[in-house]
């Protein structure tokens with residue numbers, strides 16, 4: 001199976017369609033969504049509709065949870081709150097019910113998918129370091145786990161202890177190790193590289209590729225301004241931090 005694993009779309013339609021086109025070129029047969037379909041950018045309803053047409057395994061993200069109505073946005077900063085309100089106003093009741101139905105994590109073949117971390121997935125912990133990854137590894141029952149949430153593609157490897165490394169464009173996973181793989185963000189990368197990020201995983205050959213793709217970012221920025229969303233959201237797409 002060739003999986004295309006993508007996360008943190010955040011209502012960026014141009015980045016999402018670019019990633020889906022690349023998946024076809026990469027021979028992806030099974031797309032998988034790690035959540036945060038909505039929030040921040042100007043096309044929450046369109047992105048949600050597109051992800052739903054894929055009929056692919058999808059887990060809940062923290063922005064999805066708020067738009068679904070299951071939780072309030074009280075812990076969000078002003079910029080995120082304003083954008084989440086925009087998503088709430090633009091997603092249909094049917095779309096909200098779909099988001100509310102998503103699980104926190106799911107097992108697929110030899111791997112698990114989760115938005116943030118396997119320890120307390122409902123608390124949306126951020127895994128930025130090998131130490132933080134250690135807590136998630138304790139609850140990881142499969143050799144490989146894919147996550148998102150930080151918007152930074154990174155690979156954590158558990159041999160005797162957990163270590164981290166920046167992803168190579170292509171790497172072969174060892175069957176003797178355990179991996180926690182952050183696939184980065186489709187719609188709002190935060191690692192200094194503005195290009196959309198996602199992973200291609202060949203589960204038989206155990207080959208992982210992190211793909212980075214240019215997309216028509218000026219179109220998304222114009223839509224952000226036209227929608228009256230914060231200028232900082234438009235700038236952030238280019239500064240990628």
Ligand code: ZN
Pocket residue numbers: 008010036061149150151
């Ligand atoms: Zn996110």
